[in-house]
Amino acid sequence: MENVLEVKGLSKQYKKGVYASKNVTFDIKKGEIFALIGPNGAGKTTTIRMISTLLKATEGDAVVMGHSILTEPGKVRENITYLPDEAGAYKTMTGKKYLQFMASIYANDSAAAAEYVKTASEICGLGDRLDDKIGSYSRGMTRKLLLARAIMSKPALAILDEPTSGLDIINALDIRRMIKELASQGMSFLLSSHNMLEIEYVSDRVGIIAKGHLLETGTPSELLEKHGAANLEEVFERVVKNSEIL
């Protein structure tokens, strides 16, 4: 099967000698949901930002739909959407205006833009509140709006940093279902999370990252079996503990 994303030895140094991410290698197939899990400061966001062409990689490369982040960042951006962790939106815009504005940037023509806005309006479930200013939204409402924005254009790869943080269980469940649904239609996802239960439920494969190193990758069931654990939380604990030896 075709790889939507191929990450090859990606490393990042913010300061000389200190790796925030070191030699990270993995790939994501079409229609696959891949999750990076790891403790705070592990290098999840750093890795994601490099793939999203926001940060320059110190070493290594990543290829999205055949386009390298090093040589063709513009082409990469045409194939991805990125939802930053703890992101906000333009507070003085209404939800609808925000969706229209973002749609105009992702779409090639106004028909496509209108289609995106329609999709996003349905997905976000904000109803009439879409006509209110974003400044008046709760954290969860903003998050849903941004999530809807990230998937409305049905990119080849949606990169979502902590997609359900700040959402209640019902909304988080909704979002997970939606991600699974879109993946079944052929969209690929790169997620990051702290929430192991969620990841176990939603991901096809996970990568455990700590101190910038991608320690293990595999399907949740593979990892559970390998470590003789009852759930991903235990796997995670064992892998990270072993990694202290690193």
Place this chain on the structure above:
Amino acid sequence: MKFFNLLKKELKEMLTIQTIATLIIIVAVLSLAGSALTDVIEDAVEEGSKITICDEDNTEFTQSLIKTLETVGGTENEVTKVTLESKDYAKELKRLDITNVVVFPKGFTEQVQKGEQANIEYVGSMTSLSTMSNVGFDSETATEIIKNAIEAQLYSEKIAAGKMTEAEVMQMDSPILVDETTVVADKSAKISSEILFSLCKMQGTFVPIIVFLLIMYSSQMLLNAVSTEKIDKTLETLLSAPVSRMSVLSAKMLSAAIVAAVMAVAFMFGMNNMTNSFTMGADASQFNEVLEELGLSLSAAQYLLVGLQMFASVLIGLSLSLVLGALAKDIKSAQALVMPILFTAMIPYILSIIIDIKTLSPVFKYIVYAIPFTHTFMASENVMFGNMSLYWGGFVYQIVILAISMTFAIKVFTSDKIFTMTLSFGEKGKKRKYKKA
């Protein structure tokens, strides 16, 4: 006790390193302005005791009058005699390298002898609209000194002769009539420099205010826009979308510039209306003609020149704001980040109102000239008084600075510095760190 702790917390939050830095800089700027001012005042006092005379009457009376001038008023005056070759005062002042001259015209002695009010001419030049530049040996001082000298002369003559007539007592009251000419650049007109100065004061005061507000407002606007985008991470969203970073950058810059331009036009329009209603009022139309004659009311082309430098300053402020906004880590640091622009604009703003920056001591002058905003604060004055080489020099300098700061801003925006570069004021507001990737 609870209140005390609350108060302590509030004070701690308000008395941050930024507030303290602001205070220190304000004190420094004011002290610097003070010492610059002292120099200027000293110069003015020194100038004030220098009297230049053109004696066209050349009689015994005028000769002894000039001798009296050297000691009159309780001070040692330095009297220089010059000869004016023509009535083109602008040219003559320039040729003789002097700023003012008192002329005793032919027939002066005769008038005094007849007991009439005697005419003298005072030619002064105006080089700046700043308050302090017009302190010094002006027509009033000249009149006063010469009046004293004539009184001294007449007293010694008449009293020696025995008695004074009634007319002579009258004459003593105001022995001379001053015909005042003011030179501006290469033009001159029969008007007192004091009237001229008060007519132009509007421009001298309001143009700097407008320039200052314009720079501050547009910079603050862009800085807020960039820093909120960075803090809210909407910038990350935009820059990962299929648009080039340059178009994100130029859209921001351009919109701020457009708003600034609209503001500039509105300000100019408002100011023009205000000065118009001011000069139109009463019997000021005669002054209007003089102002135009002297080039002190700006023509459309001159407004354009001033506008050009205004725009250059605004663009420099904007490109600095782009970089500074990218440095912001949170709302608090974003507010502090406007400080560098605030102070670099405030120094020439205050100085240009008080003193003629051209006359500062060289070291101080070039420090002030190095601030690119300075040239805009001097623009309307430079255009009015015909200091075109200063204007164009300043403009070229501004373009160079603009090119450098734009290049830097583009570099920050198109590299990942925009996400890795932060300037934080330490956790407890104690130390400053520069984090660069």
